[in-house]
Amino acid sequence: MAEVDPAPRGTDGEPLLTVEDLRVHFHTDAGVVKAVDGVSFDIHPGETVALVGESGSGKSVTGMSLLGLLPKPAAQIPTGQILWRGTDLVPASEAQMRKIRGQEISMIFQDAMTSLNPVMTVGKQIVEMIRLHLDVTRRQARARAVEMLDAVGIPEARKRVEMYPHEFSGGMRQRAMIAMAIACDPQLIIADEPTTALDVTVQAQVLEVLADVQQRTGAAMILITHDLGVVAGVADRVMVMYAGRLVESAATDPVFYDARHPYTLGLMASLPRIDVDDVVIGSDVDLRSGRRLKPIEGQPPSLLHPPPGCSFHPRCDLADIGGACTEEVPALRRVAIGHTAACHFADDLEARAAAVGTADAIDLVHAAPVVEGPTA
Amino acid sequence: MTALNEELVVDVESGSDPSTDHSVAPEASSWRNIWKRFKRNRLALVGLFIIAALVLIAVFAPLLVRLESTIGGIARLDPEIGTSPARLQPSADHWFGTDKTGRDLFARTVYGTRISLLVGFSAVLLATTVGTVFGALAGYFGKWADTLIMRFTDVALALPYIVLAIALVVVFGRSLVTIVLVLASLGWMSTARIFRSSIIQQKNQEYVEAARSIGCSSWRIITRHLVPNAIQPVIVYATLAIGTAILSEAALSFLGVGALEPTPSWGLMINHGRSALRSDPHLLFFPAAFLALTIVAFTAVGDGLRDALDPKLKR
Numbered sequence: 001m002a003e004v005d006p007a008p009r010g011t012d013g014e015p016l017l018t019v020e021d022l023r024v025h026f027h028t029d030a031g032v033v034k035a036v037d038g039v040s041f042d043i044h045p046g047e048t049v050a051l052v053g054e055s056g057s058g059k060s061v062t063g064m065s066l067l068g069l070l071p072k073p074a075a076q077i078p079t080g081q082i083l084w085r086g087t088d089l090v091p092a093s094e095a096q097m098r099k100i101r102g103q104e105i106s107m108i109f110q111d112a113m114t115s116l117n118p119v120m121t122v123g124k125q126i127v128e129m130i131r132l133h134l135d136v137t138r139r140q141a142r143a144r145a146v147e148m149l150d151a152v153g154i155p156e157a158r159k160r161v162e163m164y165p166h167e168f169s170g171g172m173r174q175r176a177m178i179a180m181a182i183a184c185d186p187q188l189i190i191a192d193e194p195t196t197a198l199d200v201t202v203q204a205q206v207l208e209v210l211a212d213v214q215q216r217t218g219a220a221m222i223l224i225t226h227d228l229g230v231v232a233g234v235a236d237r238v239m240v241m242y243a244g245r246l247v248e249s250a251a252t253d254p255v256f257y258d259a260r261h262p263y264t265l266g267l268m269a270s271l272p273r274i275d276v277d278d279v280v281i282g283s284d285v286d287l288r289s290g291r292r293l294k295p296i297e298g299q300p301p302s303l304l305h306p307p308p309g310c311s312f313h314p315r316c317d318l319a320d321i322g323g324a325c326t327e328e329v330p331a332l333r334r335v336a337i338g339h340t341a342a343c344h345f346a347d348d349l350e351a352r353a354a355a356v357g358t359a360d361a362i363d364l365v366h367a368a369p370v371v372e373g374p375t376a
Numbered sequence: 377m378t379a380l381n382e383e384l385v386v387d388v389e390s391g392s393d394p395s396t397d398h399s400v401a402p403e404a405s406s407w408r409n410i411w412k413r414f415k416r417n418r419l420a421l422v423g424l425f426i427i428a429a430l431v432l433i434a435v436f437a438p439l440l441v442r443l444e445s446t447i448g449g450i451a452r453l454d455p456e457i458g459t460s461p462a463r464l465q466p467s468a469d470h471w472f473g474t475d476k477t478g479r480d481l482f483a484r485t486v487y488g489t490r491i492s493l494l495v496g497f498s499a500v501l502l503a504t505t506v507g508t509v510f511g512a513l514a515g516y517f518g519k520w521a522d523t524l525i526m527r528f529t530d531v532a533l534a535l536p537y538i539v540l541a542i543a544l545v546v547v548f549g550r551s552l553v554t555i556v557l558v559l560a561s562l563g564w565m566s567t568a569r570i571f572r573s574s575i576i577q578q579k580n581q582e583y584v585e586a587a588r589s590i591g592c593s594s595w596r597i598i599t600r601h602l603v604p605n606a607i608q609p610v611i612v613y614a615t616l617a618i619g620t621a622i623l624s625e626a627a628l629s630f631l632g633v634g635a636l637e638p639t640p641s642w643g644l645m646i647n648h649g650r651s652a653l654r655s656d657p658h659l660l661f662f663p664a665a666f667l668a669l670t671i672v673a674f675t676a677v678g679d680g681l682r683d684a685l686d687p688k689l690k691r
Contacts, residue, residue: 067589102590115586119604128600129590180590 015042022080037244053241112173123161171202250339260341420680426673441483502560507567515575619674
């Protein structure tokens with residue numbers, strides 16, 4: 001991107017992480033799967049960026065590649081740079097990566113039950129993390145572990161530190177994971193669907209804890225999720241991934257109210273909105289706007305044989321079949337300040353919908369900006 | 377499910393006011409759960425008591441019987457001491473009778489417990505160590521390491537067990553140490569296979585990736601994370617293998633390529649008893665009964681352990 005957009009949210013403009021044209025290819029028996037296909041983005045200190053997409057869109061693979069955790073040799077990075085504070089992590093050695101993992105960039109996984117070692121006490125696991133990176137005694141590490149558990153709101157941390165993961169409830173396990181992730185004061189936390197496996201009430205608490213620790217430590221966060229409700233609550237910026245590419249990237253509000261990609265619009269249209277009153281729980285009809293929740297028809301494309309042109313065109317209500325959409329891969333381009341989208345019609349989706357003229361197309365562009373959105 | 381729900385409730389409450397949450401009711405730790413399930417298996421429990429008794433007998437053998445009455449035992453003593461009339465039937469003086477050279481059979485059987493357990497435990501310890509190292513390397517690193525180690529294992533498994541054991545003992549000389557080494561060198565393959573598959577199953581678990589994500593090295597992941605999680609089937613197998621190793625020692629001794637006289641090995645005693653089966657059946661009966669009891673006990677405990685460690689496996 002040649003155009004320079006202002007750095008978001010009170011940062012000095014120097015990004016913590018710059019990903020440039022990252023590609024991750026999986027070599028399978030069936031062929032090469034392009035799980036990530038040319039993704040570029042920046043992460044600035046202290047900001048929360050949501051990476052949104054459905055399963056298989058490449059969002060988790062992107063997250064894994066930042067830490068060098070891709071399964072080798074199946075996964076290869078043919079091109080691309082991951083500049084972490086000026087150093088490219090793609091060619092970094094395993095030993096270099098080990099120093100970064102946990103200390104500078106740490107990761108929170110979806111299911112704390114399976115990502116904590118079942119035969120080690122929670123305390124021991126946090127102590128291990130601390131002692132891998134900081135030169136402290138066992139006793140100091142332990143004190144730090146208790147302090148961390150306390151910080152994430154685990155009651156009786158001194159006692160809990162002795163317990164095994166299975167003795168924790170789901171919410172507490174996820175808190176313990178967060179405690180572990182922040183134990184070495186990382187500058188970046190990658191949270192891979194941190195609340196997906198949790199109860200809705202517990203989800204809210206965990207998000208609160210995440211926001212709290214982030215504020216306390218000043219760490220930036222990449223929040224990988226498919227839950228747009230979570231995104232609306234905590235993210236400063238949103239990046240939408242589809243079939244291994246970024247299709248839209250903007251601050252959170254514009255994504256929700258002024259989406260410029262049909263896929264993003266589709267995600268919004270399939271989302272029940274709590275910000276509109278009178279929504280009947282369990283109903284698939286939004287009573288206020290009278291709209292039905294509209295799923296995105298079809299399946300995500302095979303990454304083994306991606307469709308020609310825009311990879312979203314087989315499912316897109318606005319697609320110009322036989323035209324640009326099936327011929328040419330749309331580039332991610334700037335549509336407003338700090339807002340990029342990869343659609344041939346990103347500049348005027350409404351005009352395109354009118355040109356297509358189907359009810360589906362018109363519904364799509366009108367469904368998303370629900371009521372008092374800035375563009376409505 | 378109910379327990380889980382209760383926990384969630386506790387957690388929700390604790391979220392609103394952490395200071396009031398005293399309802400921490402820790403579930404039984406996993407080892408306690410395993411013991412609970414193990415206890416339910418009567419046969420395994422009996423087996424465990426038998427093994428405990430045998431271990432006590434082996435450890436305190438010198439307190440139970442006088443070494444000289446075995447004429448020999450592990451250390452050979454003056455053959456003049458403690459000689460009794462040969463081939464006495466079991467009596468108050470000689471509970472198990474005496475053998476054809478007048479040695480007290482009870483004393484020899486008791487000391488035989490030492491030999492059997494010592495050989496069984498050390499052979500299995502050695503075999504398990506070798507097997508887990510090979511299995512871990514093959515399972516974790518895969519590719520050529522896996523191919524190399526597993527083909528080597530296949531070759532080792534294809535060798536005729538008892539024939540090779542006899543050959544090795546003959547070549548390296550008859551002694552208990554040789555027997556242990558031979559049994560270990562012929563017994564590590566199954567452990568390697570079991571541990572390899574267990575490691576492969578575990579290494580794709582998320583906690584391994586999580587461990588890597590905090591900066592653990594491969595060595596650390598194997599030793600601290602994978603081994604403790606993958607070792608359970610090996611423990612079960614090792615328990616069963618102790619019985620097998622004891623039996624193999626007895627078999628080798630019986631065949632005349634194992635322990636040397638006057639070592640009170642059960643196998644050797646059974647061999648001697650065999651020739652006098654009609655006139656003095658006690659010479660065969662007591663060591664054979666001890667041998668059988670020991671093996672049954674280890675098998676029962678192994679079975680019980682397997683069921684306790686993996687409740688899903690229960691048929």
